[in-house]
Amino acid sequence: MTAPKTHPGRTGSRGRIDKREAILAAAFRVFARKGFANACVKDIAAEAKVAKPTIYSHLDDKDALFREAMAAAAEGVSATSAAAVEGLRHPGEDLEAAFGTAARLLLDSCLTESSHALRRLTYAELPRFPELLDTVRGALNGRLVDDLAGHVAMLSVGGRLRVGDPVLAAEQFVSLITGPMEICSAMGTREVTAEKAAEVASAAVTTFLAAYGTD
Amino acid sequence: MTAPKTHPGRTGSRGRIDKREAILAAAFRVFARKGFANACVKDIAAEAKVAKPTIYSHLDDKDALFREAMAAAAEGVSATSAAAVEGLRHPGEDLEAAFGTAARLLLDSCLTESSHALRRLTYAELPRFPELLDTVRGALNGRLVDDLAGHVAMLSVGGRLRVGDPVLAAEQFVSLITGPMEICSAMGTREVTAEKAAEVASAAVTTFLAAYGTD
C-alpha cells in the first residue's frame, strides 16, 4: 500500500512523522524563546509533550534538532514571504497598486514572530551552524529576491519598468521595506504601529518607482 | 622621563585600564566568533592572556562582560560610520559625487568584521540584553541616521533635494546600502567583491537621487 495515511494511525509511518513534526515545532518555539544554548532538551521535550529519549530517537543530537527545526520553520516563513510578491507576476493596470500590495504583504510577513525568531537565531548561531545560510537565508531572502527579480525582469522586458540589474533592483525593493522596518522595530523587539508600517511601505514603493518606473 | 610607560602599575592606573580594554577586546573577539552563550569565560581569558579571575576582578559577571565589550566595540564602529556621511554637510557642486563618496565610505564601514559581528550579536542577543538597543544601535544606526537626516534636511531646505520626511529618507539611503550588502555578504560570512560593492553603492545613490533629487 502506497497511499500516505494522514490520520495519526499506528499503522503506516504517518504517526511517527507527525510526532517528528510536533517535536520540531516545539523545538523551534523553545529555541525562539531561549536561544540555542539556553534551551535545554528537557524543555523541548516538555513543550512537545514527549520524553527526552523520544527526541533522541527522532533526531541524532541537539545540533540536528536545531538544524531541522530551523529548516522546518524557514519553510513556513519562506512560503508566505514568497507569496507576498506573487501578485507582481500579473500586476494588472495599476503598477503602483500592485507594488503597494506586495510591499504590505511583505512587511506583514517580516513582522511575524516566526520571522523575527528565525532571523535572530540565524544571526546568533551562524558561527556554529554555517549551513544555516543555505537552509534559512535561502528561505528568508534568497527565494524572495529571486522571485521578485524574475517579476521585475518580466516587467522590464514588457517596458513597464526600466531596470538594468533586476537582481539588484529586487534587493533594493526588499531592503527599502525591511531596512527601515528593522530600524524602527528595533530588530523585532518593539511594536510597530500600523501607520508607520503603511508609511514605510508607501515610501518604499514611491522611491522604487521613482527610480525604475517608466511613467 | 615624561613618555607614558605601558608598564603595568606605573603612570597611575593606566596599566589597569589597559588590561581592562584588552579584556574587553578579547571578549568581543570571542563573542563574535562563538556567540554569547557558546563563548565561555575560559576562552576569553585565554584570548586576553589573563587568568579567569582577573576578568572577574574587572567585570562583575559574564553578562557585564558582554555588555561592556559590546559597548566598547560599538564606540569604535560608531565613529567611522558617522564620519562616512560627514562629507554631506558641505557637499559642494556635485551632489551625486558627494553621495557616492558617502555611500562608499558607509559601505566600507559596514563591511568591517567588527561591524558585522556587532550587528549579528546585537540581533542575536537583544531579547536577553534589551539595553543593547541604547548602547549599540544608537552607535550603529541611530547616530548615523540622525546625522544623515540632518544633512538631508539641510539639502532639502537648500532646494537641492526634495524630501518629505528626512528621517525616512535617511533610513532609506542607509537601507539601500546596507540591505543589499547584507543580502549578498550573507551577514558577513561571505566575501563581497569590490565590483559588487561599487555596484551596490552606485545603484543606491542613483535610486536615492532618482527619488529625491531635483535635477
Add this chain to the structure above:
Amino acid sequence: MTAPKTHPGRTGSRGRIDKREAILAAAFRVFARKGFANACVKDIAAEAKVAKPTIYSHLDDKDALFREAMAAAAEGVSATSAAAVEGLRHPGEDLEAAFGTAARLLLDSCLTESSHALRRLTYAELPRFPELLDTVRGALNGRLVDDLAGHVAMLSVGGRLRVGDPVLAAEQFVSLITGPMEICSAMGTREVTAEKAAEVASAAVTTFLAAYGTD
C-alpha cells in the same frame, strides 16, 4: 516469588527510594566527617557510589541535601534515646535501679557516633539552618525530655518522687548524664571508658534521687 527484590527498578519505585536513602546516609557520614561547608558534593557522591548529578536528581541542592540527611539521621537517633527512658513508665519496686537502667541506656545512645555528629552539626549549623531546631532538636532532646518529664510527673503524683517542675527536673536528669559525658568525651572526639561511663551514670542517678527522691 514474593520476597521484595532489591534489584533497582523492580518492585515499583523501591529502588529509587533505596538510592535516595543511601545518598542521605552517605551525605550524613560525609557531613559528620567534614562539617557542612567543608564537605563537597563530589565527596558525598563518591561515598554514596553514585554520580554527582544523581544526587541533584534526588535533592534540590546542597542545603536540601543537608536538611534531609540531618532529618533522616535524627529519626534514627530519636527512637533509641526515647526508648531509653521508656522503662521509667513502670519502674517497679526498685526506683534507683530503674533510673540506673535508664541512665545507662541514655548514655549509650548519647555515645553513639551518630548522636555526637548530629549534635555537633546541629550546633554548628543552626545559624544557617534554623529549622534544624524543629527537625533535629525535637528528635534529640525535645521528645526525650517530654517523655521523661511525663514519667517524672507520674512518679511525683504517685509519691515516689517530690518534684516541683517536672520539665526542669527532666532537663536536669538529662543534663547530669549528657553534660559530664560531653565534657569528658570532648564532644565525641575521645573515647570514654566503660568505667567512666558507669561512674557518670551512677553519679547522675545518685544526685538526681538525692534531690528529688522520697526515701
Add this chain to the structure above:
Amino acid sequence: MTAPKTHPGRTGSRGRIDKREAILAAAFRVFARKGFANACVKDIAAEAKVAKPTIYSHLDDKDALFREAMAAAAEGVSATSAAAVEGLRHPGEDLEAAFGTAARLLLDSCLTESSHALRRLTYAELPRFPELLDTVRGALNGRLVDDLAGHVAMLSVGGRLRVGDPVLAAEQFVSLITGPMEICSAMGTREVTAEKAAEVASAAVTTFLAAYGTD
C-alpha cells in the same frame, strides 16, 4: 629600651602587636557571623580595616588565622567564666548564697554572644581543627571545672560538702547550669528570659546541695 609602649607608636613592636590583635578580633567576629568556610579573608580584612596581604604578614594562612582568633577569643571567655566560681574559694557563712552567686555569674558568661559563637565554631570545625579541643575546650570548661573541683574539694575537706569525686561533682554542677540553659536557649539562637535563667540557676544549686550538702 624595654618598657612596653602602649600607645601605637612606630617605635617598638607594640603597634604591630596591636594590629595583630585587631586582626584576630575582627577575624573572630567574621567567623562568628559566617562560619569558617564561608568567611573569606577579604571580609576579615575589611572588618579589620587592613589590606588582605597585611593579614598574611601577621598570620601564615587562613587556618592559622582561625586558630589564633579562636584562642584569643577563648582566653577572653575563659577569664570571665573562671571568675564566676572564684567566689567559692572563700564562700563565707551562707554556702547556698555563694553557690547561687556562682551559678548566676556562670550562667551570664554562658549566655554571652562570644561564648555561644566559640562553642558553635568549635563544634563546627572540630573535624578539621582537632587541636581546638586543647585551646578552646580547656578555656571553656576545662579550667572552669578544674577550678571548681578545687573549691569543691576544699569545701569537702572543710566538712561543708560531702563529695566523693570532686571533679565529677564539679562537672555535674556545671552541667546542671549549662545543660538546661542550652536546651532552652536552643543553642544560643533564642533569647532566654531572666526569670527562666534565675529559675535554672536556683534549681541547679538546690539539686547540687541536696546531693552534696551537709546541712
Add this chain to the structure above:
DNA sequence: TATGAATGAGCGTTCATTCAT
C-alpha cells in the same frame, strides 16, 4: 517504541594565596 534514571563533562564563579610595587 517510549521512558525514568544515571552519568561524564563542562561552566560560571569564588577564594586563598602570592608577586611587584
Add this chain to the structure above:
DNA sequence: GATGAATGAACGCTCATTCAT
C-alpha cells in the same frame, strides 16, 4: 611594612546523552 593586582584550584550546579526496562 602595606597594598593593588593577578592567579591556580576548587565547588555548586546543569545538561546532553545513554542504559535498562
